[in-house]
Amino acid sequence: MTTDLSALRRDYSRRPLNESDCDADPLRQFQKWLDEALSVDGMIEPNAMSLATATREGVPSVRMVLLKGFDERGFRFFTNYESRKAAELEANPRAALCIWWGALERQVRIEGTIERTTTEESDEYFHSRPWYSQIGAAASRQSHPIARREELEQRTLALVARHANQKVPRPDTWGGYRVWPSRIEFWQGRESRLHDRIVYEREAESWRITRLQP
Numbered sequence: 034m035t036t037d038l039s040a041l042r043r044d045y046s047r048r049p050l051n052e053s054d055c056d057a058d059p060l061r062q063f064q065k066w067l068d069e070a071l072s073v074d075g076m077i078e079p080n081a082m083s084l085a086t087a088t089r090e091g092v093p094s095v096r097m098v099l100l101k102g103f104d105e106r107g108f109r110f111f112t113n114y115e116s117r118k119a120a121e122l123e124a125n126p127r128a129a130l131c132i133w134w135g136a137l138e139r140q141v142r143i144e145g146t147i148e149r150t151t152t153e154e155s156d157e158y159f160h161s162r163p164w165y166s167q168i169g170a171a172a173s174r175q176s177h178p179i180a181r182r183e184e185l186e187q188r189t190l191a192l193v194a195r196h197a198n199q200k201v202p203r204p205d206t207w208g209g210y211r212v213w214p215s216r217i218e219f220w221q222g223r224e225s226r227l228h229d230r231i232v233y234e235r236e237a238e239s240w241r242i243t244r245l246q247p
Contacts, residue, residue: 044224044225045138045221045222045223045224045228046138046222046223046224047137047138047221047222048138048221049221049223049229050219050220050221050229050231051229052231052242052244055219055231055242057240057242058240059214059217059219059233059240060103060104060105062219062233063103063141063217063219066134066137066139066141066219067079067080069137070134070136070137070139073134073136073137075136076134076136078099079134080099080100080101080132081097081098081099081100081132082097082098082099082100082110082130082131082132083095083096083097083098083130083131083132083133084096084097084098084110084118084128084129084130085128085129085130085131086118086121086122086125086128087121087125087127088121088124088125089124089125091125094117094118094121096118098110098112098118100130100132101158101209106211106213107145107148107211107212107213107214108130108143108211108212108214109150109154109209109210109211110209110210110212111150111155111158111159111207111208111209111210112175112207112208112209112210113170113173113174113175113176113206113207114205114206114207114208115174115175115176115177115206116175116176117176118176119210122147122210126146126147126148127144127145127146127147128144128145128146128147128210128212129142129143129144130142130143130144130212131143138221138222139219139220139221139222140220141217141218141219141220142216142217142218142220143212143214143216143217143218144214144215144216144217145212145213145214145215145216146212146213146215147210147211147212147213148210148211148213149208149209149210149211150208150209150210150211152208154209155203155207155208155209156203158209159203159207159208160200160201160203164201165193167201167203168189168192168193168196168201169189170204170207171192171201171202171204171207172185172188172189172192173185174206214235215234215235216232216233216234216235217232217233218230218231218232218233218245219231219232219233223247226247227247228247229244229247230244230245230246230247231243231244231245232244232245
């Protein structure tokens with residue numbers, strides 16, 4: 034028994050995206066859209082984004098991560114350096130991000146090269162997290178097999194006892210990555226699937242802005 038998805042449709046009609054409305058700098062344009070997403074009541078995880086990576090041979094994989102900052106150097110997220118995504122990023126330091134703001138009928142796609150954040154940046158963000166989240170990051174060997182969940186829980190309890198009322202050291206295997214963008218696309222849903230797509234592509238010290246057909 035299967036569910037028929039062919040009839041599921043939604044016509045987007047909130048607003049247009051015109052070139053005249055777009056900032057010359059895609060980071061300022063992104064900040065504008067992010068601010069609007071953050072202002073929407075009930076928006077769940079407005080900083081959630083899919084992260085696509087690939088092996089050296091080009092085998093792709095994708096998962097959701099959280100955007101934890103951006104500036105002229107790129108878009109930052111944090112993870113375990115022994116995870117599958119990290120192994121792929123080390124072997125093939127290119128990535129793509131996609132952020133979907135359904136309430137605003139918008140998505141942003143970001144493509145670029147990868148580098149690790151500095152030790153200072155990783156330390157600062159790690160120790161800004163809730164204490165138990167720091168414990169969880171230290172306890173888990175992300176993406177590695179484990180026989181039983183109880184093993185992970187026991188490891189977590191041991192770390193809780195070891196670091197009770199103390200600062201949790203950031204594991205060397207945990208830290209951040211930065212996507213330095215070469216291409217950023219802003220997508221605005223429109224009627225009859227005639228969506229607006231404005232793409233910024235990096236050219237030396239400036240950006241070329243192009244409208245794409247939907």
